[in-house]
Amino acid sequence: MSLPHLYSDLHGKLMDRGVWASLRARLAARSRVTNLGVVMLTVALVFSMILNMRHTTRIVKVPIQPSTGVECPERFGNVRTLLPVLPGHGKVKLTHLVIVAGHAVWKGNPALSVTDDNNWYLEDYQRGGSVQTFVKHIETGIGIAANDSSSLLVFSGGQTRDQAWLSEAESYFRLALQLSPTLPRWPQTALAATAPKSAFQPLFDDGAQSARPAASSGTAAPLMGQSTEDGGPNLAHLRMTTENFALDSFQNLMFSIARFREYTNTYPEKVTVVGYKFKEKRFRDLHARALRWPMHKPTSDGSSRFNYVGIDDANRVNPIERDNAYEQFRQDLYGCHHRLLEKRRRRNVARRLPPYASTANEISGLIDWCPADNSALQGLYPYSLPWDPRVNTGMGRGALLVMEQNGGYILQEEVLPDGKKIIT
Incomplete structure (x- = not known):
């Protein structure tokens, strides 16, 4: 099928019912898509979405450190420097x-x-x-x-x-x-x-x-x-x-x-x-x-x-x-x-x-x-x-319970040279 050169030829082609019927038949025809094709289409879709989000979303970054580039050692640490030394500090x-x-x-x-x-x-x-x-x-x-x-x-x-x-x-x-x-x-x-x-x-x-x-x-x-x-x-x-x-x-x-x-x-x-x-x-x-x-x-x-x-x-x-x-x-x-x-x-x-x-x-x-x-x-x-025990001691409730049952000591497992295990 040759391409139309004149407006009348283009108009005739568009109004030709046979052309539209042939196009509908092609679109409705069965097609076999391989697994590789599905993967490639999915990757292309995800990549397109990432690009669109990157270009349409405006992200404003707020600096979290001084202009000198030296990061604060502790969160809210600068606020606490306003406090004077506690009268009983160290005593x-x-x-x-x-x-x-x-x-x-x-x-x-x-x-x-x-x-x-x-x-x-x-x-x-x-x-x-x-x-x-x-x-x-x-x-x-x-x-x-x-x-x-x-x-x-x-x-x-x-x-x-x-x-x-x-x-x-x-x-x-x-x-x-x-x-x-x-x-x-x-x-x-x-x-x-x-x-x-x-x-x-x-x-x-x-x-x-x-x-x-x-x-x-x-x-x-x-x-x-x-x-x-x-x-x-x-x-x-x-x-x-x-x-x-x-x-x-x-x-x-x-x-x-x-x-x-x-x-x-x-x-x-x-x-x-x-x-x-x-x-x-x-x-x-x-x-x-x-x-x-x-x-x-x-x-x-x-x-x-x-x-x-x-x-x-x-x-x-x-x-x-x-x-x-x-x-x-x-x-x-x-x-x-x-x-x-x-x-x-x-x-x-x-x-x-x-x-x-x-x-x-x-x-x-x-x-x-x-x-x-x-x-x-x-x-x-x-x-x-x-004030949680885990926060104060680094141990969970089970370990604390075992320690209480054993006079304040943590049970430890020791393996002897002959392969036997003992609890100390």
Whole structure:
């Protein structure tokens, strides 16, 4: 068949039904394709797709190292260089986290009693006796931390009141400075190398000590007291700090552990929580389990890794009798659905997000973990945590069990020259 030269010839060919019938017959005819042909067509198709994706997708590469080409030795290492040397570095090891969970914000008005409801930003149900319990929580936490030189006292509570810029934790810290002259301090031997100034003194001078009201009398003295060379109290000499982002009891525990890591560069070996007695079951059965905290593994000195000190309201008009949030947390261990989520949103009046995904990056996955709704224990965080036995020792649970059964020794297999095997 010759090719058409004129438009009329081309038009005639296109309109010829015989030509189209012949073409359809050729396309519909049976054909045999070999395996090699199939492979070659497949390779050509894949290669074509790769080329198309390469030319149509714009990939923006962000440099992960300085322009000098020297890679950072540690992730977030540059951030941590902003921290000063810990006062007890190399001399006092902090291993015990003491948490005082916040519940309200103290206004700090010296003209009013510490236990006066008008000196606090309170919810309606907290009026009529709760502030006396808050003060007891603070005093109890101070006493525990002051008697244990390996402890760090953390007041935990976010900026939950739209009437105040202070967080619950910051207001508790301020009140602690006035409530007790025996605050937890770094030993002088630990301060010698990093802080030559005199040790921190309570915020009351000698003349005011006799007149300084205790928490029972309920009146706070003004912030006068001893000062350092630069004119202010040296708070760095205290083993006390704040955690300013927690919005509920679960975050009180998790964020305080993260704050301990942020402050000390390590994770605690044991935790003591001071709070309401009726919340103890929630902390033990739900919060500690959600964090997979080793509740039943004692520390090296034989003490418990998790302790709870509960103090309920004694003189409230309408005492709180039960834990209304227990069932909610039982179905939603991480508090990221429905009512618990809405409660966090309602309390987060300052629209703040915690920094711990960076400053305690080993548990960043745990901080953001949110399993399916109503998953309960089936939604437990499944990945490694810094306090897991495998992480701490490099051994699995089976090896640890064998070691415990054999007096702390690992069984080893030895092959004798004659081929016999013995266990040592």
